[in-house]
Amino acid sequence: MVQSSIKVLRNRGYRVTRPRRQVLEVLETAQRPLSPYDIQKLLWGKGKHLDHVTIYRVLDLFCTLNLAHKILSLGGFVRCALGKREGCHRFTVCRNCGAFQEFADKGLCAGESEITQDFGFHAEQHLAESLGLCSECSSPQGDSV
Amino acid sequence: MVQSSIKVLRNRGYRVTRPRRQVLEVLETAQRPLSPYDIQKLLWGKGKHLDHVTIYRVLDLFCTLNLAHKILSLGGFVRCALGKREGCHRFTVCRNCGAFQEFADKGLCAGESEITQDFGFHAEQHLAESLGLCSECSSPQGDSV
DNA sequence: TTGTTAATGCAATAATGTTGCATTTATAAT
DNA sequence: ATTATAAATGCAACATTATTGCATTAACAA
Numbered sequence: 001m002v003q004s005s006i007k008v009l010r011n012r013g014y015r016v017t018r019p020r021r022q023v024l025e026v027l028e029t030a031q032r033p034l035s036p037y038d039i040q041k042l043l044w045g046k047g048k049h050l051d052h053v054t055i056y057r058v059l060d061l062f063c064t065l066n067l068a069h070k071i072l073s074l075g076g077f078v079r080c081a082l083g084k085r086e087g088c089h090r091f092t093v094c095r096n097c098g099a100f101q102e103f104a105d106k107g108l109c110a111g112e113s114e115i116t117q118d119f120g121f122h123a124e125q126h127l128a129e130s131l132g133l134c135s136e137c138s139s140p141q142g143d144s145v
Numbered sequence: 146m147v148q149s150s151i152k153v154l155r156n157r158g159y160r161v162t163r164p165r166r167q168v169l170e171v172l173e174t175a176q177r178p179l180s181p182y183d184i185q186k187l188l189w190g191k192g193k194h195l196d197h198v199t200i201y202r203v204l205d206l207f208c209t210l211n212l213a214h215k216i217l218s219l220g221g222f223v224r225c226a227l228g229k230r231e232g233c234h235r236f237t238v239c240r241n242c243g244a245f246q247e248f249a250d251k252g253l254c255a256g257e258s259e260i261t262q263d264f265g266f267h268a269e270q271h272l273a274e275s276l277g278l279c280s281e282c283s284s285p286q287g288d289s290v
Numbered sequence: 291t292t293g294t295t296a297a298t299g300c301a302a303t304a305a306t307g308t309t310g311c312a313t314t315t316a317t318a319a320t
Numbered sequence: 321a322t323t324a325t326a327a328a329t330g331c332a333a334c335a336t337t338a339t340t341g342c343a344t345t346a347a348c349a350a
Contacts, residue, residue: 015296015347037337051299056338058297072217073272075337090257092266101264108253112235112275119246120280121237127218129272130257135265160316160327182306196330201307203328220306 001079002028005067012065019050023058024079027068032098033076071100073131078102088112088126094134146224147173150212157210164195168203169224172213177243178221216245218276223247233257233271239279 002024009016026039034042036055043050059077062068069080071093078091081102088108092101108128116123132138147169154161171184179187181200188195204222207213214225216238223236226247233253237246253273261268277283 017297017347019298035337049299052337053300053339054298073270092261092264092268094266095269101266116237116275119237120283121239121246121275121277122279122283123237123275123277124240125218125276127272127274127276130261130266130268131270131272132266132268134267138265138267162316162328164329180306194330197306198308198331199329 005062005079008065008067014061014065019054020058020061022048022050023055023062024067027062027077027079030078033071033074033078033093033100035076038076069102071129072127073129074098088128090128090130092130092132092134094137095131096133096137099134099136150207150224153210153212159206159210164199165203165206167193167195168200168207169212172207172222172224175223178216178219178223178238178245180221183221214247216274217272218274219243233273235273235275237275237277237279239282240276241278241282244279244281 002021005024006016006021009020014020022043023039026042027034030042036052036059039055039059040050040052059068059070062080063070063077066080068077069089069091070077071091074093074095076098078100080089088105090103090105090108092103094100105128109126112123112126147166150169151161151166154165159165167188168184171187172179175187181197181204184200184204185195185197204213204215207225208215208222211225213222214234214236215222216236219238219240221243223245225234233250235248235250235253237248239245250273254271257268257271
């Protein structure tokens with residue numbers, strides 16, 4: 001996973017730097033969306049000092065390369081598992097524990113083009129998030145719900 | 146439109162204050178999503194000094210009452226034209242001029258419940274935004290594209 | 291090993307969002 | 321109209337998040 005992302009960087013002519021490796025690793029192991037400062041704290045805890053400016057820039061790059069994705073409803077970033085070819089991406093995000101799931105949803109794109117064609121709207125980016133509770137957190141034994 | 150929002154406030158037991166009226170008016174006439182500070186500047190231009198804290202609080206209330214909606218991809222607020230009963234809301238937003246359009250999309254909710262049921266995910270909020278260019282801005286004569 | 295240039299780190303600053311509390315004011319009761 | 325009262329606002333202070341310019345570092349090619 002991290003390896004394939006590194007390949008993407010190389011193939012596109014970007015350098016494989018230590019900060020980029022470190023952010024990739026953190027995103028890879030994270031079970032929830034991470035804000036830039038979340039990432040900084042996590043790395044800091046391992047004795048790795050990254051400037052927050054660097055993290056912002058790395059995340060920007062990752063998003064344009066489709067290696068990461070920003071969950072707007074929580075303001076955090078997740079690794080991107082699916083390529084652009086596989087249709088629109090939909091995310092489910094648990095508001096309690098942050099667990100997320102990514103889906104390639106072709107029906108979503110279809111519905112969108114239908115509804116927007118009439119207005120001559122040219123869509124470039126699609127955003128589809130569902131915020132709620134994952135199965136764990138919505139169960140009776142779920143914590144703090 | 147502003148009048149109906151005022152009714153909602155009254156019916157729910159909230160006071161109809163000057164700040165709330167003013168924010169409603171601004172949102173009503175705006176042709177693009179407005180951030181809290183956008184709203185402050187617009188009102189300030191008319192000689193009306195609202196504290197930004199008040200604007201944040203008013204917008205919070207409006208969102209919970211479904212009178213306004215936050216466009217996450219731009220960080221701005223728009224008036225909400227459709228009620229919760231009419232299904233999921235989808236927005237198209239022009240990244241150039243900010244023009245937006247709101248749709249009630251029942252297919253969206255349907256697709257969501259399908260795709261999430263298998264995972265036991267309980268969705269509470271839905272986010273569906275399409276970012277791109279409106280018909281004006283994507284036309285050859287469109288400005289700055 | 292060395293040169294080149296992309297990428298990083300740092301400092302400063304801007305923009306955005308939050309909290310607690312004193313004061314004001316919208317509303318209901320008189 | 322007037323007054324009581326509780327909600328809402330304004331203010332000050334602060335916390336968080338994001339951006340810019342520039343000197344320095346380090347990834348990669350030769």
